Amino acid sequence: MSEARAFKHIGQRTIRPDGFDKVTGKANYGADLALPGMIWGAILRSPHAHANIRSINTERAEASSDVLAIATFQDFPSVNDAASAAGTLRKDLIDTAQNILAQDKVLYHGHAVAAVAARTEAAAEAALALIDVDYEVLSPVLSIDAAIAEDAPLLHPQLKTEGLVEPADSPSNIAARMELKKGDIAKGFAEADVIIERSYDTPTVHQGYIEPHATVVNFDHNAPSMIWCPTQGHFDVRARIAQLMNMELGQLKVVASEIGGGFGGKTTVYLEPVALILSKKAGRPVKMVMNREDVFRASGPASASQSTIKLGAKMDGTITAMQATLHYEAGAFKGSPMGPGCMTVFTPYDVEHMYVEGFDVVVNKPKVAAYRAPGAPQSEFAAEMAVNELAAKIGIDPIDLRLKNAAREGTQTIYGPKLKVVGLEACLKAAQQSEHYQSPIADGVGRGLSAGFWFNIGGQSSVIINLNPDGTGSIIEGSPDIGGSRASMQMMAAEVLGIAPGKLNPIVADTEHVAYNQTTGGSRTTFATGMAVIEAAESVVSQLKERAAALWNVTTEQVDFVDGVALNLAGEDSLTLAQICAAAEKTGGQISGTANINARGAGPSFAVHLCDIKVDPETGKTDVVRYTAIQDAGKAIHPSYVEGQFQGGAVQGIGWALNEEYVYNESGVMENAGFLDYRIPLASDLPAIETIIVEVPNSFHPFGVRGVGETGIVPPLAAVGTAVADAIQKPVSSLPCSPPKVLELIMAES
Amino acid sequence: MKAHVTTRINQESVEFLCEPSETLLRVLRDNLGMTGTKEGCGSGDCGACSVVLDGELVCSCLVLGVEAQGASIETVEGVAASDELHVIQQKFLEHAALQCGVCTPGLIVATKALLAENPSPTEAEARYYLAGNLCRCTGYDKIIKAVMDSAATMREGA
Numbered sequence: 001m002s003e004a005r006a007f008k009h010i011g012q013r014t015i016r017p018d019g020f021d022k023v024t025g026k027a028n029y030g031a032d033l034a035l036p037g038m039i040w041g042a043i044l045r046s047p048h049a050h051a052n053i054r055s056i057n058t059e060r061a062e063a064s065s066d067v068l069a070i071a072t073f074q075d076f077p078s079v080n081d082a083a084s085a086a087g088t089l090r091k092d093l094i095d096t097a098q099n100i101l102a103q104d105k106v107l108y109h110g111h112a113v114a115a116v117a118a119r120t121e122a123a124a125e126a127a128l129a130l131i132d133v134d135y136e137v138l139s140p141v142l143s144i145d146a147a148i149a150e151d152a153p154l155l156h157p158q159l160k161t162e163g164l165v166e167p168a169d170s171p172s173n174i175a176a177r178m179e180l181k182k183g184d185i186a187k188g189f190a191e192a193d194v195i196i197e198r199s200y201d202t203p204t205v206h207q208g209y210i211e212p213h214a215t216v217v218n219f220d221h222n223a224p225s226m227i228w229c230p231t232q233g234h235f236d237v238r239a240r241i242a243q244l245m246n247m248e249l250g251q252l253k254v255v256a257s258e259i260g261g262g263f264g265g266k267t268t269v270y271l272e273p274v275a276l277i278l279s280k281k282a283g284r285p286v287k288m289v290m291n292r293e294d295v296f297r298a299s300g301p302a303s304a305s306q307s308t309i310k311l312g313a314k315m316d317g318t319i320t321a322m323q324a325t326l327h328y329e330a331g332a333f334k335g336s337p338m339g340p341g342c343m344t345v346f347t348p349y350d351v352e353h354m355y356v357e358g359f360d361v362v363v364n365k366p367k368v369a370a371y372r373a374p375g376a377p378q379s380e381f382a383a384e385m386a387v388n389e390l391a392a393k394i395g396i397d398p399i400d401l402r403l404k405n406a407a408r409e410g411t412q413t414i415y416g417p418k419l420k421v422v423g424l425e426a427c428l429k430a431a432q433q434s435e436h437y438q439s440p441i442a443d444g445v446g447r448g449l450s451a452g453f454w455f456n457i458g459g460q461s462s463v464i465i466n467l468n469p470d471g472t473g474s475i476i477e478g479s480p481d482i483g484g485s486r487a488s489m490q491m492m493a494a495e496v497l498g499i500a501p502g503k504l505n506p507i508v509a510d511t512e513h514v515a516y517n518q519t520t521g522g523s524r525t526t527f528a529t530g531m532a533v534i535e536a537a538e539s540v541v542s543q544l545k546e547r548a549a550a551l552w553n554v555t556t557e558q559v560d561f562v563d564g565v566a567l568n569l570a571g572e573d574s575l576t577l578a579q580i581c582a583a584a585e586k587t588g589g590q591i592s593g594t595a596n597i598n599a600r601g602a603g604p605s606f607a608v609h610l611c612d613i614k615v616d617p618e619t620g621k622t623d624v625v626r627y628t629a630i631q632d633a634g635k636a637i638h639p640s641y642v643e644g645q646f647q648g649g650a651v652q653g654i655g656w657a658l659n660e661e662y663v664y665n666e667s668g669v670m671e672n673a674g675f676l677d678y679r680i681p682l683a684s685d686l687p688a689i690e691t692i693i694v695e696v697p698n699s700f701h702p703f704g705v706r707g708v709g710e711t712g713i714v715p716p717l718a719a720v721g722t723a724v725a726d727a728i729q730k731p732v733s734s735l736p737c738s739p740p741k742v743l744e745l746i747m748a749e750s
Numbered sequence: 751m752k753a754h755v756t757t758r759i760n761q762e763s764v765e766f767l768c769e770p771s772e773t774l775l776r777v778l779r780d781n782l783g784m785t786g787t788k789e790g791c792g793s794g795d796c797g798a799c800s801v802v803l804d805g806e807l808v809c810s811c812l813v814l815g816v817e818a819q820g821a822s823i824e825t826v827e828g829v830a831a832s833d834e835l836h837v838i839q840q841k842f843l844e845h846a847a848l849q850c851g852v853c854t855p856g857l858i859v860a861t862k863a864l865l866a867e868n869p870s871p872t873e874a875e876a877r878y879y880l881a882g883n884l885c886r887c888t889g890y891d892k893i894i895k896a897v898m899d900s901a902a903t904m905r906e907g908a
Contacts, residue, residue: 015843022851023839025786025826032785037878122769168877208886210790210798260788260852261886292791483849483887568884642848644888648849675795675884683890684874684881 008563010703011492013640014501016100016487018258027258030214035285039068039215041271041278042288044131045112046106046297049140049364050153053104053113053133056360061130063118069117069281070131071274073101077246095245095333099367104687106135107155108366109669110297112270117278117286140364140668144306144327147173147361155332155362166207175334178728180342182414188321189355192312196390200382202717202735204304204329204663207371207650208680210410211260217275218285218331224253224512225279227272232262232480233519238511239274240269242441255510257478263652264370267519296673301662302371303328303336307382317396319387319405326358326379331367336360337375338627340455343415344714345379347453348402348424348606349387350411364668370521372649373454373710376749377656377717381735384450384718389731397432399432399608402451407606413631423632423696423706424451429606431691436628445614445625446727452607452714456707457522458599462515463532465493465504465540466592469585471578475506475536478517480531483709485639488526489533491637492703496537498564499577515596515705523707526637529601534702539593547580547587601700602707607631609650609715613723620743622724624662628690629715634698634706642708647689649712655681655714657720661736757818759784760828768815771886775799777815778825786826786855790884797883800856800863801825809882826855829862837907838862838900847896851889857883861897869905873898 033724061067062510076097076426097103102113114131114147118124136533139153146152152173160168163177212684216230225247231237234254259266269289279286290299304326312321324345342358391398406428431437431449441447464476475493479485486506494501518524545559548566551560558570564574576581583588612626629646636642659679663672673679697704717735725732752767760780768777775792778784778801787810792799794809801810802824803817829836838861841847848854857880864871864879871879876897877890885893 013846016846017841018846018851020835022848022854023835023842025784025855027851028785031779031789031790034780202821209850209851210796211788211887212790258852259850260790261850263886289789292793292796320779484846490890548835576882638846640892641849644846644849644892647889647891648887652886674793675791676793680884680886681889682881682884683877683894686877688894689889689891 007495009491009501010635011639012487012491012636013638014099014487014491016484017490017506018486019480028373029211029258029260031289033077033216033257033410035216035218038285038287039117039119039282040121040124041115041117041275041286042121042128043112043274045127045294046109046111046113047100048106048137049109050138050588050619051106051135052138053102054108054136055134056114057132058114060132061127064127064130066118066123067127067130068284069278071101071115071277072449073097073103076244078448092335096240097244100270102609107222107691110294110366111332112210112298112517115274115278117282129595141173142364142664144329144361146361155364159334159362173357173362175362176332176338178339178342178358179529180356180414181354182352182412185321185323185353185355185416189312190313191320193634194390194393195310195312196309196386196393197308198386198389198511198733199306199308200733202305202381204301204365205262205656205660206296206678207259207265209263209265210386212290212292213270213299214289215271215275216285216287217272217279219276219279221543225276227252227254227276228273229254230257230259230266232266232482232521234480235267235478235511235516236267236519237272241273244273245276251339252336252572253512255512256508256633257479259482260388262482263372264521267521269371270299293673296678297670298366299610300369300371301366302377303330303368305378306329307379309386310384311390313390313394313543315394317394317401317404319349319351322349324350324379324383326356327361328358328375328378329363329365329367329368329710332359332362333367334360334362335366337370340377341375341379344453345383347413348407348451349405350407350655351405351550354414356414365662366590372652372713376454376714380452380714381721383716384715385721387677388448388722398449399428417535419604421605421696421699422604424696426694426696427606427608427630427632430608430630430694432631433630434610434692436610436626436690441612443611444727446723446725447612448719448726449608449610450715450718450722451712454523454605454711454714456602456605457524458528458602459518459524461517461529462596463529463536464514464592465536466595467540467581467590470505471576471581475504475533476509477529477533478509478514479508479525480520481508482520483645484638485525487641488530488637492530492533493537496534496541497577498562504728523605523709524602527602527705527707529703530637531599531701532595532597535595535597536593539595540591543591543593544577544580547591548575550587550724551583599696603634603698603700605632605706605708605711605717607711611719611720611723613720613727615724615727615742617746620739620746622737624687626694629665629712630692630694630698631708631711632694632706633708634701635695635704636693637703637705641695643691644695645708646712650689650716651681651686652712653716654720657717657735658737753816755816755819758822759809761823770814770816772814772815773811774815774818778810784825784827788852788855792866797860798853800859800883802859802863807860816839824859826859829858837903841896841900841903845892845896845899847888847892853883853885857885857893863902865901865904869901871901
């Protein structure tokens with residue numbers, strides 16, 4: 001661990017700069033914008049989970065005076081022109097287009113088929129009945145087992161499995177296979193005294209952001225067309241729309257509204273391209289808002305999974321072999337997070353022999369979207385459940401077993417690089433020493449724990465810092481603030497500039513006012529955009545030194561800059577930042593700093609969670625009675641928001657483990673598409689979520705930051721699953737541990 | 751035909767026209783431009799649209815606009831006094847009780863209603879009273895801490 005650095009602002013619990021607007025209702029989210037002359041769009045959705053579209057007849061709608069515009073798949077120029085015919089268009093773009101508006105097949109109940117615009121929302125919804133669609137209904141494929149069965153109906157008759165050892169000659173619902181290996185798995189199992197093999201499954205779940213998708217679009221022939229939407233990445237919305245609509249990036253201006261939650265689910269486009277088509281045709285601004293039912297049926301969700309884990313170990317607790325077979329549902333189009341699921345499954349372990357095989361399987365459910373550490377909760381749930389069972393079988397404390405085999409600096413990962421300095425052992429030790437772990441377990445209560453890993457990413461960020469003549473300033477960034485990141489940007493800039501954070505106004509700019517930024521995702525914002533903020537602030541500091549040198553008629557080397565004050569090393573003079581800004585007119589004009597970076601070295605992040613659960617033996621109802629989340633933050637910029645990420649991730653994971661699941665009928669209709677029946681955790685379901693911030697600095701970041709957003713959703717599934725198993729003294733293999741399923745386990749013969 | 755409704759919102763007299771089928775939430779947001787009240791579900795399950803109607807905490811998506819006739823409504827826009835935040839709003843900020851912030855207006859309104867009914871709630875009482883307000887970001891921990899601190903501060907000030 002490197003030496004702790006003394007900070008003035010970093011590590012404080014400041015008030016977030018956007019807070020006032022958010023507690024008073026002034027902040028504008030996706031559905032909050034209205035433009036003069038605005039009309040409303042609505043989407044016609046498929047009543048079938050799987051069907052061929054024989055025809056879409058819009059004649060009656062076109063004849064209606066209420067209807068101002070209609071959109072169907074045929075309105076995507078890019079996927080209908082020469083580039084598409086020549087096969088140069090990326091397949092995933094065609095998938096995106098077909099997901100936004102179905103072409104010749106509908107692949108899930110709720111799949112968008114056509115759209116209309118009318119003067120009011122009610123008129124637009126009523127006009128949907130004027131569109132006639134002729135369907136040929138097909139059998140739906142609703143599970144991995146059904147999809148991979150020999151005679152399964154095919155979702156995509158042309159889809160052949162990628163990544164097979166022998167190229168596939170016939171189509172399949174398995175879109176892709178991947179394999180990762182390390183050492184010699186057979187040798188690893190041959191060295192083992194104990195071998196266990198178990199299978200696990202997890203359900204389809206939704207990100208569950210409280211704000212539905214919404215957009216307001218104003219097409220403009222002479223200036224960039226404006227797209228307003230709540231998104232984690234407005235630059236990527238721009239790129240996607242430009243590709244779909246054959247437009248140049250400069251013809252589009254995407255404005256990121258405030259965003260009411262995303263968790264990965266707002267990294268793609270659904271309504272925005274449709275609204276653009278409608279706005280272009282109608283010559284009016286168009287607003288579209290999903291209702292909650294549409295959000296469940298046609299956005300997100302996260303993959304259901306089936307996993308088989310095989311572990312081998314010696315009686316002293318040395319794990320000799322780890323093997324996994326992982327199946328992920330992709331939904332209607334290929335592209336589940338099978339890849340990161342395979343890469344993360346065993347990363348908390350330094351074990352010589354590993355083998356992982358993954359499959360990406362299409363089913364008649366909505367196309368999955370990223371959900372907080374995409375792919376990792378499913379695979380690591382299975383691995384951690386098995387590791388806990390292994391510990392019990394050998395008779396060793398589960399933390400001791402993990403410490404004995406823990407990934408550390410120099411551990412060779414199965415996916416490529418060797419780990420740098422990581423905080424897993426520190427988290428495990430903090431868990432072991434915690435008051436929670438040391439406390440006795442009450443009667444009727446079970447305890448579980450789990451480790452968890454997520455990569456975190458870096459990538460491109462661009463920042464401008466402008467100083468005003470009075471020494472205040474603005475930080476212009478392009479990373480949508482989904483959970484308080486404006487505060488951390490303000491604090492990092494203030495640390496470098498040596499002024500109070502409140503002197504700097506952080507602004508999330510639209511795509512025209514700052515250069516490209518990657519999406520707010522991959523736990524990258526405080527790490528990568530933070531690095532850009534620090535670099536821009538450092539550029540400002542070097543300019544402040546030059547300006548002070550000019551005022552004093554000395555060389556820049558003779559100027560130091562400490563805590564917001566320039567010091568003349570050749571004399572006694574000093575100038576504050578504000579004084580230098582006030583004199584900027586005389587030294588060459590105003591001062592601003594920019595940074596355009598592609599950040600590398602995002603530090604891997606590990607966490608350990610502890611969970612105590614009480615189970616009612618008569619009903620199977622579970623109560624989380626105590627929960628502690630321990631995670632390596634590298635360096636916590638704003639500890640309250642770091643804790644908030646740990647707590648939020650933990651509770652989403654608790655919901656995944658205990659309650660949440662898509663329930664389908666045999667026709668492929670989701671039967672619980674609302675918050676009453678798809679039950680996310682409530683305040684009354686939960687205890688306090690205790691947190692321990694571990695800080696093992698990331699050497700690639702100037703302040704030591706590691707991303708903290710995603711890792712926290714990885715450990716809860718197995719921590720909860722193991723706690724339930726411990727409470728009822730029966731093995732748990734299937735999530736969610738909902739009361740009927742837990743009761744069934746309790747009633748089952750041992 | 752649209753109905754003509756006269757009501758009071760945040761102590762001001764307000765008149766509006768609405769379709770008899772339009773919800774109070776739609777009237778507030780689309781007819782009156784008061785977008786501080788949010789829509790998360792439209793079915794009374796998430797509490798993002800919480801307002802106080804004649805002293806009672808309600809989901810404005812489950813109330814018709816015409817029901818506002820002669821009533822008195824409090825929305826999030828009326829919680830702060832011009833530029834001075836209410837104690838509850840201040841405590842939500844101090845405790846970092848919001849991340850994305852879209853559930854926050856509903857939670858502020860619901861917390862104010864809770865503390866008007868019960869100035870000294872236990873933590874369990876607060877958790878159950880606020881069980882109709884979904885938050886997906888925070889895990890509720892910091893929200894409950896903000897609520898308990900608000901209650902203590904308001905009792906001291908009373």
